[in-house]
Amino acid sequence: MKSVLLIGLGRFGRHVAKKLWELHNEVLAVERVEERVNMALPYLTRGLIGDSTNAAFLSSLGIPNFDLCIVAIGDDFQSSLETTSLLKDLGAQVVVSRAARDRHAKFLLRNGADHVVYPEKQLAIWTAIRYSSDHVFDYFELDKDHAVYEIAVPGAWAGRTVGELNVRGNWHINIMAIKKNGVIDAGILPSTRLEQDETILVIGRNENIQRVLKLCNCSLFINC
Secondary structure, three states: OOEEEEEOOOHHHHHHHHHHHHOOOEEEEEEOOHHHHHHHHHHOOEEEEOOOOOHHHHHOOOHHHOOEEEEOOOOOHHHHHHHHHHHHHOOOOOEEEEOOOHHHHHHHHHOOOOEEEOHHHHHHHHHHHHHOOOOEEEEEEOOOOEEEEEEEOOOOOOOOEHHHHOHHHHHOEEEEEEEEOOEEEOOOOOOOEOOOOOEEEEEEEHHHHHHHHHHHHHOOOOOO
């Protein structure tokens, strides 16, 4: 359990608050608009109406005592930037700030943010990758070159074991787990046999995973 300071309770901030609450964290939230605070109260340890760009107000919260500070302000970049900078000046351990543009992300990182989240861009990338292929069921980017994909078992792999396929040697990816009927099995062995009605969670370079996806497409038509 962590002690979290959450600043900004718009739609994004409320979603963050709800998930933090479900994960049993203690959340103190700050928001200028009283109505937003009231809407989020069921998911908060405490909610305050205040101006996060006011140094005296922020200082009174005991910033160094929080394990994590999240700046979820999305409609006022100047306030987000000032808040991020103030948090770091006041001794915040970790600051995560929301960005709405690439340029905003750069400024936030230069002015105190340890990490930046860019929800619109990240979700747009996920949507494009997830729905542009019939064989991708989920996707998580690790960096610009590597990712975790949940993909269909290629037809040419069905009925064969991981060892027979030599997935790591031939395709330069790793199978992390198998998913069937919503249940994940992470106990992957060379003797693990892949079946057509399963999906597999693979990790590797994007270019190598795309090679496997081409195999999925190919196996729909002929024995390529």
